[in-house]
Amino acid sequence: MEQGRVPPFSPVLLLGMVLKPVRPSLLQPLFDAMLRLVRRRHPDILERMEPFAESSVCIDPVDLPFMLLLEPNPENPRLTVRRHIDADEVSATVRGPLETLIALAEGKVDGDALFFTRQLVVEGDTEVVVALRNAVDGAGIDLIEDFTALLGPLARPARAVAGTALGLLGRLREDVETLRRSLIAPAVQSSDAQSARIGELEAEIQALRKQARGTRAARGQEA
Amino acid sequence: MTEAARPELVCPAGTPAALKSAVDAGADCVYVGFRDETNARNFPGLNFNRKELAGGIAYAHANGAKLLVAINTFPRAGRPELWHRAVDDAAELGADALILADVGLLDYAARRHPEARLHLSVQAAASNPAAIAFYAERFGVKRVVLPRVLTVQEIAALNRRIRPVETEVFVFGGLCVMAEGRCSLSSYVTGQSPNVNGVCSPAAHVRYVESPEGIASQLGGFTINRFGRNEPAGYPTLCKGRFIAGGKASYLFEEPTSLNTLNILPELIAAGVTAFKIEGRQRGRAYVAAVVRAFRQGVDAVLAGRGVPDIDLDAITEGGRQTTGAYERAWR
Numbered sequence: 001m002e003q004g005r006v007p008p009f010s011p012v013l014l015l016g017m018v019l020k021p022v023r024p025s026l027l028q029p030l031f032d033a034m035l036r037l038v039r040r041r042h043p044d045i046l047e048r049m050e051p052f053a054e055s056s057v058c059i060d061p062v063d064l065p066f067m068l069l070l071e072p073n074p075e076n077p078r079l080t081v082r083r084h085i086d087a088d089e090v091s092a093t094v095r096g097p098l099e100t101l102i103a104l105a106e107g108k109v110d111g112d113a114l115f116f117t118r119q120l121v122v123e124g125d126t127e128v129v130v131a132l133r134n135a136v137d138g139a140g141i142d143l144i145e146d147f148t149a150l151l152g153p154l155a156r157p158a159r160a161v162a163g164t165a166l167g168l169l170g171r172l173r174e175d176v177e178t179l180r181r182s183l184i185a186p187a188v189q190s191s192d193a194q195s196a197r198i199g200e201l202e203a204e205i206q207a208l209r210k211q212a213r214g215t216r217a218a219r220g221q222e223a
Numbered sequence: 224m225t226e227a228a229r230p231e232l233v234c235p236a237g238t239p240a241a242l243k244s245a246v247d248a249g250a251d252c253v254y255v256g257f258r259d260e261t262n263a264r265n266f267p268g269l270n271f272n273r274k275e276l277a278g279g280i281a282y283a284h285a286n287g288a289k290l291l292v293a294i295n296t297f298p299r300a301g302r303p304e305l306w307h308r309a310v311d312d313a314a315e316l317g318a319d320a321l322i323l324a325d326v327g328l329l330d331y332a333a334r335r336h337p338e339a340r341l342h343l344s345v346q347a348a349a350s351n352p353a354a355i356a357f358y359a360e361r362f363g364v365k366r367v368v369l370p371r372v373l374t375v376q377e378i379a380a381l382n383r384r385i386r387p388v389e390t391e392v393f394v395f396g397g398l399c400v401m402a403e404g405r406c407s408l409s410s411y412v413t414g415q416s417p418n419v420n421g422v423c424s425p426a427a428h429v430r431y432v433e434s435p436e437g438i439a440s441q442l443g444g445f446t447i448n449r450f451g452r453n454e455p456a457g458y459p460t461l462c463k464g465r466f467i468a469g470g471k472a473s474y475l476f477e478e479p480t481s482l483n484t485l486n487i488l489p490e491l492i493a494a495g496v497t498a499f500k501i502e503g504r505q506r507g508r509a510y511v512a513a514v515v516r517a518f519r520q521g522v523d524a525v526l527a528g529r530g531v532p533d534i535d536l537d538a539i540t541e542g543g544r545q546t547t548g549a550y551e552r553a554w555r
Contacts, residue, residue, distance in 0.1 A: 044239075044275075048268045049268065051267065052267070104507075107240060107244075107507055107508040107509055108509055109507075109509050110506060110510040110513070110538075110539050111507050112458075112506055112507070112510070112539075112541075113539045115456065116455050116456045116457060116541065116543070117455055117456075117538075118438075118452075118456065121433065122431055123431065123433065124430075125427075126426045126427070126429040126430060127267050127425070127426040127427040127429070128267075129426075130266060130268065130426040131267035131268030131426075133268070133507070134237060134238065134266065134267065134268030134269045134505075134507075135268040137238060137241070137508055138237070138238025138239060138240050138241065138268070138269075138508075139238075139240060140240035140243065140508075
């Protein structure tokens with residue numbers, strides 16, 4: 001598996017497994033609509049990306065079975081769903097779990113901190129990625145607000161539904177986390193036992209070294 | 224404590240959304256820059272155009288905050304037009320102060336816009352009464368952003384000698400190697416420096432190379448640092464590179480550590496500092512909101528006599544480590 005491609009065990013990963021048989025072309029209309037929405041609600045993103053109009057970025061949600069190819073040309077921007085994108089096809093790649101990428105787009109998490117702690121992987125032209133991060137962060141995206149704003153008078157009930165759905169997702173995430181802990185409990189137990197044993201051995205080695213130094217010093221004095 | 228002693232919280236914003244986050248989190252002032260070489264955070268996709276600045280000023284003023292514009296790089300010899308236009312536009316759009324470093328630009332601003340409030344950028348590196356008096360007398364500078372080389376005691380003594388000129392000190396964020404406005408390290412490798420181009424170690428010259436052992440950060444094709452799989456990574460500014468000398472790899476110039484003065488806020492307030500500055504216009508709005516909120520709480524708590532609150536900012540600091548820097552000179 002490629003660097004940074006190990007996905008966390010999460011509801012999105014389970015969703016990704018369900019989506020695996022789905023052809024990317026079937027999902028494309030959804031991303032076309034999303035791009036139209038972004039252009040309408042946040043035109044400043046493409047304006048900030050203008051110097052990088054000819055660059056393309058691979059956005060790789062590691063817990064989903066597809067990747068996104070972003071071509072930020074202000075005149076003709078494209079967001080294409082693909083099963084796989086080669087690194088040499090694009091200027092840069094941004095890789096991370098879907099929830100992290102969404103939180104980053106909404107400005108809820110600090111991109112630098114995510115990168116420095118490896119929750120986000122960046123490859124290729126760093127300048128393009130920095131520009132994209134700044135452009136998206138500066139737009140003040142709120143996905144629920146942006147989507148529901150399209151619904152006119154139905155916006156308010158739609159926001160309520162979205163709020164309920166997020167609550168359910170939170171509970172699902174807790175359940176998945178419990179499942180994850182149960183599954184790895186034997187391995188964690190074994191790892192804890194090994195760590196404890198390593199600690200004991202380290203202490204023993206230190207004691208032996210101290211003893212050896214004392215013996216050497218005593219021999220030196222005798223000599 | 225009197226109202227006059229209440230320090231202003233001066234907060235960074237690289238985009239309109241970050242400006243809104245800073246104001247909403249309790250900033251007294253927000254400082255920004257134009258989207259060009261005239262400011263020291265000339266990063267791709269960052270900063271304000273004229274329309275966004277006008278909107279930012281309106282939002283700040285509507286919420287009781289001030290907006291300061293940093294035009295703090297040094298104009299290219301013989302080509303000062305871009306910098307002059309930045310001064311004119313910021314003054315005409317109603318910025319509450321201009322943060323300048325270059326003497327020529329200070330002279331231009333003082334002559335063309337005598338009503339404008341001028342602050343001296345940290346890039347000017349004025350750290351003694353004689354230097355500060357020069358800027359105050361010649362250009363009417365009202366506030367000096369102090370370089371990060373002084374102890375709290377030295378700042379207190381300086382404040383007593385330079386009144387009524389105000390001081391502003393950094394309280395949080397990335398650190399430089401104490402040669403602000405004069406550092407050319409970045410230009411040796413990339414041809415661009417913060418002093419003229421407004422960017423240190425520009426992202427166009429940065430690459431991160433992943434391997435099973437970890438990640439290597441490169442600047443201009445040179446490997447500046449290598450981080451193990453579980454080690455926090457950092458941005459490859461030359462001064463924060465890990466170099467091998469005497470067979471040992473270490474941070475020869477400076478470690479990737481963030482300044483955090485939350486715990487010494489009472490001392491800084493007692494030293495008579497007028498404004499506390501948070502670094503990080505290049506950071507996202509999540510960083511801005513978290514740090515501004517923490518320092519708003521901190522300053523308010525100290526002024527109310529409640530002591531410094533315990534707020535964990537580890538997650539957003541460079542290298543996951545913090546220091547009080549020269550303020551305490553703990554390394555001595």
